[in-house]
Every structure is written in C-alpha cells, then in structure tokens.
Amino acid sequence: xxxxxxxxxxxxLLLVLLGLFLLALQLWPNVGYLxxxxxxxxxxxxxIGLLFxxxxxxxxxGAAGLAVPGTIVTGIGLLLFYQNWSGDWESWAYAWTLxxxxxxLGAVLTGLIEGKSLRxxxxxxxxxxxxxxxxxxxxxxxxxxxxxxxxxxxxxxxLGGLWLLGRALLRGRT
Numbered sequence: 024x025x026x027x028x029x030x031x032x033x034x035x036l037l038l039v040l041l042g043l044f045l046l047a048l049q050l051w052p053n054v055g056y057l058x059x060x061x062x063x064x065x066x067x068x069x070x071i072g073l074l075f076x077x078x079x080x081x082x083x084x085g086a087a088g089l090a091v092p093g094t095i096v097t098g099i100g101l102l103l104f105y106q107n108w109s110g111d112w113e114s115w116a117y118a119w120t121l122x123x124x125x126x127x128l129g130a131v132l133t134g135l136i137e138g139k140s141l142r143x144x145x146x147x148x149x150x151x152x153x154x155x156x157x158x159x160x161x162x163x164x165x166x167x168x169x170x171x172x173x174x175x176x177x178x179x180x181x182l183g184g185l186w187l188l189g190r191a192l193l194r195g196r197t
Contacts, residue, residue, distance in 0.1 A: 037077070065104035072097030079136060087136035091129030098125035117162035124155030142193045153186055 047054055074095030079086050098121065106112050127148035134144030160179040 028085035032036060065100050065107055068103060069097055069101030072100055084137050087133045090132035090136060095125045116166045117159060120158035120162050121155055124152045127151030127155065156182060
C-alpha cells in the first residue's frame, strides 16, 4: 500500500470511528452522561498522544520518531486519567518519574518500527525504563501511599529480575 493510500485508509478509519461514536450517542443518550467532560477530559490528552501513531502507519519508517512524543503524551494522559479518577493528585509528587520510562518505551518502539532487532531496541530504551521504575519506587516509597510501598516494591523487584533475565537470554543468543 502506498503512503497516500495508507493516509486515506487511516483518515477513513478515523471518520468511521467518529461516526460510530456520534451514532452511539444518538442511540444511547446515557452514553453521553458517562462521558461527562469533568471525568473524561484526560481522554482528550490520551487521544492526542494516540494521534501520533497513525502518522507512523502513513509515513512508515521515516516517521518512527513519532513514537517517542506519542508515548510521552499518551502516558501523561493515562497518569492524569488515573489521578482524575482516583482523586490522588498528590501522586504527581512521584508519578513524574515515569516520564523517562515513557521516553524509553518510545525508543523501543522506534527501534522496532525502524526494523532494528529486539535486542537493539531494548538496549536503546530499556535503561530509561528501568531507571524510571527505580525512581518511581524510591520517590513513591518516601512520598507516596503505604499501598505503593506494599505493592510497588515487590513489583519493582519482579520487573527488575525479569529485566535481568531478559538481558541474559538475549546475550546468550549471540
């Protein structure tokens, strides 16, 4: 499929999805109540972040760099959704430490989109993801809730162990 055809396909898909959404609002008015702006405004930010990814489909490998800003904006939107839903606005004191991990995830996606090996992609962004999770655990432990310390530290240890196992397995293949 040519880039122009892909652009038309993505545009057509977005129009169909928007039309289905508007039709659903007409058929089921209660859906509009569930989507009240005071509760769902983070979805606007998430949607803006997700709009970076169709560009990758349209322009292909040349636009792989769009994965980094796409993951950052989408990730921040997800953080804001959690905070808005839970009322846990104080979590921003340590949640900001996840942003380098979002950059790392974008770097991994960029590498994969560009056709690099999984090992190369993980080396490109995995370190940032790990640093981000460690910072999140440390800051969260001191500034966060007791639940974060109770569940977050064991989860971080498990993720760190999986990371080390994955790196050892990837090194063993070469």
